[in-house]
Amino acid sequence: MINTLTAESRRTLCGFDIREIALRLFTSEANVYKRLGRARSRLRELPLRPEELTGEQYSSRLPAVQKILYLLFTEGYLSSHSELAIRRELCDEAIRLATILAEHPAGQVPETFALLALMHLHAARMTARQDSSGGLLLLEEQDRELWDQQRIQIGLEWLARSSQGDRFSRYHAEAGIAAEHCLAHSFQETRWDRVVECYALLERIAPSAIHKLNRAVAVAEWQGPAEGLAVLDGFEPPTWLAGSYIWAAVLADLHRRCGNVDSANRYRDIAFKSAPTPAVKELLQRRLQIGGPG
Numbered sequence: 001m002i003n004t005l006t007a008e009s010r011r012t013l014c015g016f017d018i019r020e021i022a023l024r025l026f027t028s029e030a031n032v033y034k035r036l037g038r039a040r041s042r043l044r045e046l047p048l049r050p051e052e053l054t055g056e057q058y059s060s061r062l063p064a065v066q067k068i069l070y071l072l073f074t075e076g077y078l079s080s081h082s083e084l085a086i087r088r089e090l091c092d093e094a095i096r097l098a099t100i101l102a103e104h105p106a107g108q109v110p111e112t113f114a115l116l117a118l119m120h121l122h123a124a125r126m127t128a129r130q131d132s133s134g135g136l137l138l139l140e141e142q143d144r145e146l147w148d149q150q151r152i153q154i155g156l157e158w159l160a161r162s163s164q165g166d167r168f169s170r171y172h173a174e175a176g177i178a179a180e181h182c183l184a185h186s187f188q189e190t191r192w193d194r195v196v197e198c199y200a201l202l203e204r205i206a207p208s209a210i211h212k213l214n215r216a217v218a219v220a221e222w223q224g225p226a227e228g229l230a231v232l233d234g235f236e237p238p239t240w241l242a243g244s245y246i247w248a249a250v251l252a253d254l255h256r257r258c259g260n261v262d263s264a265n266r267y268r269d270i271a272f273k274s275a276p277t278p279a280v281k282e283l284l285q286r287r288l289q290i291g292g293p294g
Helices: 003-013 018-025 029-043 055-077 088-103 110-123 149-162 170-183 192-205 209-223 226-233 245-258 261-274 278-288
Strands: none
Touching: 055 088, 055 110, 088 110, 110 149, 110 170, 149 170, 170 192, 192 209, 209 245, 226 245, 226 261, 245 261, 245 278, 261 278
C-alpha cells in the first residue's frame, strides 16, 4: 500500500508524469497506471483532515511521507527529464518539506533527521555536479572547492541529531555514505572501507539489489575492480535492475578496469541503449569508451 500511495503522491503532489514515476520505482508504465488506480480508490476511504487522525495513524503514515520526500529529492538530484539533468527546485522543495516534517511532533524521529542529513549532504555538492555546459560530472571529476561547506555542516548536524536513540534506518546508512564523501579531501582519500561498511548495513536494513550493486562499486574503489566483480559473482539481478542502464554500466566499468574488453564492450552497448536521458548517455560515453564499437 505504501508503494501504491507513493505513486499517487508523486503524481498529484510532485507533478511527475507516468514515465518519471516508472523510472524511479523501477517498474513499467502499465504498472504505474494500475497503482494509481488502486491508490485513488484507497484514498477515498481514508480520513484526509489532520484533526481526524490519531497519533497511531500519523505514525503509520510517516514512512510513506519520508519515502515520498526521498524520491522527490532523488528526482531532482538526477532527473529523468530529457532536458534537465538536475532539477534544483525539486531538491529545494524536498528539503523544505522535510524540514517542516522534522519540526512537527509526528515527524520528530531519527529517520526524519537522517533523511534531512543526506539531503543536505548531497545538495552541498550540487553546483560541482555539472560542467559549464550543464553536463553531469562524476564524483572524481568534481571541483571540491565548489562544495558548499556551510550546507555540509548543516547536514552533519542533522546526522548527529539522528544518532540519538537506538533506531537505525536506511536513511542513516545513506547519510553516512554521503558524509564520507563530503569529508574526504579527495576522491582517492575517501575512506572506502567505511563506505563499504555502510552499504553492507544498508543491505541488511533494506535488502535491495541496487544496494548490493553499489557495494560492489565501493569495494572496487577500496580493494580493486576484481574484488568488486567478485561481490556480484553468481548474482542474478531482478528483472527491474537487469533492464536498467545502471546494472550494465557498473559491469561495463568493472570489466573495463579489469581489462576484460569483450565483456566491457558488451555491457557498455547495453548501457548506452538503455540510458534514460541524453545527459546520462553522455556521462556513460565519457566513462565507458573502451575498445571501439562492440
